[in-house]
Amino acid sequence: MTTTNATIEATHKSITAQILTQFCDDYLSADAFKDYAPNGLQVDGGQPIQRIVTGVTACEALIDAAITANADAIVVHHGYFWKGEPEPIVGMKGRRIRKLLQHGISLIAYHLPLDAHPIIGNNAKLAEALGLTITGALYPHESHPVGNIATCIPQSPNDLTTIITHALGRAPLHIPADYTYCNSEDTHTNAPRLIKRVGLCTGGAQDMIEQAAAMDCDAYISGEISERTTHSARELGIDYFACGHHATERGGIEALGELVAQQFGIPVTFIDIDNPA
Ligand SMILES: [Zn+2]
Missing domain, CATH: 3.40.1390.30 (NIF3 (NGG1p interacting factor 3)-like)
Structure with a gap:
């Protein structure tokens, strides 16, 4: 696992998940794409966002890393709720979403708009x-x-x-x-x-x-x-x-994190969970 900080110093600024999502939606023209999963806010953690973690895929290792980093939001390229997948929030999917909600972490995802x-x-x-x-x-x-x-x-x-x-x-x-x-x-x-x-x-x-x-x-x-x-x-x-x-697919989400850090002046850390596939 490697990390890259888009902004180094911690600040006390905060934004809502809705404001963060609106900015990314607009910048990426998210509404214009027909996609296989919902783009934007997928899980609302309900907390003000002071620290963000980005990564390619919202796997459990990334959620654990975000909890350790004290992040309030995770922004990814591969989120959840893909077309055709079973809908019940159980098993692996249930564990991931339960962890997000227990820690008040919002999940925001952009697929084709970020490609x-x-x-x-x-x-x-x-x-x-x-x-x-x-x-x-x-x-x-x-x-x-x-x-x-x-x-x-x-x-x-x-x-x-x-x-x-x-x-x-x-x-x-x-x-x-x-x-x-x-x-x-x-x-x-x-x-x-x-x-x-x-x-x-x-x-x-x-x-x-x-x-x-x-x-x-x-x-x-x-x-x-x-x-x-x-x-x-x-x-x-x-x-x-x-x-x-x-x-x-590391480049897009890392660049989106840098943009968000610049726009809102809050710390954003890209966490690369190694994946040989
Ligand atoms: Zn992909």
Whole structure:
């Protein structure tokens, strides 16, 4: 577990969960997204907020860390109440929510709005960390698209692997394109090409590889990989880099915490609960 403080000194300022949520809702245009979970205030701890903890996922380890840090609110990318999950607040979910309420901690979550934000979003932050320049959306005809197209200095797949490893602190799983399957003038060599145009979408967006190929990307970067993704990469002639769901989604929530700390002058600590997936 590692922590980063957005503001170091403790203050005695406080805000309500509603004010904090309204600010984040507005900044992220949360209402504009159709999402798989509710964005905004998910659990109202009922206390004024003087100290905030941020993290990728509202797991019990993050709640414990927030209790230790004396936080009144947790702001995350992966909250609760996902579409299709069982509704009763029992078992693991019951324990997490009971702990929040017992300690008066509010839970605030932003999913797609935090992936997509052009400045502090997960995709924007990942592009920045990898030295990519975003030039557009993977789905340019959608009103609030998630996922981007970016350009980079022409580089080999091995060079991009090195850059990702350095930026995220872990090596990606790289599936090289197999040009024998696609119509290309280099079909006969099957040598790796230089990567100049990249599609990217953090988290579990591996199935958007087909769209990245349709948008003429040389490579596609996401978090997770499925068995089928390997065959898609090879046959679509696009290099795939699975960089870790957690690893690709730290940037947005950490940046949102920094923004909140600046806006309200209250201490915000990013707590990274290690997750190899
Ligand atoms: Zn995610």
